[in-house]
Amino acid sequence: MKHKLVLSLTADRLGLGLVQCAPARGLPDLLRQLLRRRSAPAAAAPQQVLARTDVTAPVTPATLVPALLQAMMRLKAMHPASLAGIDLEVQLGMRHARLGLLVLADSLAASPSASTCEAYAQAWARQMWRLDPQQQIMRWEVLDDMKKILISSTDRQLLGVLDEFSRQQGLRFVSCKPAVLCALRSPAQPGHEPPATGRMTLVWTEAGRNAQRASNVQMLRFEGAQLTSIWRGWVTPQSDTDQGDDALEGALRRFQAHQQAQAGDELRRLHWPTFSADAAAS
16 A cells, blocks of 8 residues: 655645555556546545644745644654655645636637747736746646646745755655645546536635635636636635625625526535545545
């Protein structure tokens, strides 16, 4: 059985878990990746959470290392076996990573070159996110319909801290990406049939420090298997004593109206971080 560490980072909370993964069956990972666009997604290998700890503290590049050391000490107390050489996968909340969708003009959508996509992604990040691309690790991918570019960005300094910590602890830093990407791998969650209309809205929320929900919210719109729209915004947090979440529901109604959603369209909600096998999968 293979083990790995899964680290989740929100604005005010750090979660670290040790996960046991059963060996993957079927095609090798590389071949599965090459066939990803032409075949149905492979089922995730079964996973079991062996130990899990959370540290509540502001998470910034300057404060991350003490919180990580505290989490590692707690985890080793619960699971004393050596963690040397184990894989470390990092999932980043919206405070630390961004995800956006750039719609290409028809003249570019036919066959955009890599250099064109890179230039457009950087210009889009400057304009829409007010970020300096030189201070970010930016990744982009042209989606299957060739009309949109999915763009993600992560603070370069934060990744440097994680990389250095991994070396000092003898870990293999293998993955670091926005947590919301787990919602894009397979919008049809196991056990759910595809929506009859082919249209679905996914509401992504994250845990807050002193509230049930953090203020940052993301909504994603799917038409069949295609991601068609992403909205990210600030929504008044829900307190622990609230019976409902009127602010979130109001934002959802506005998003649905803008997307011309209909009564039969499916609505799904994901609240992160969780630490089920699906949430821990990479």
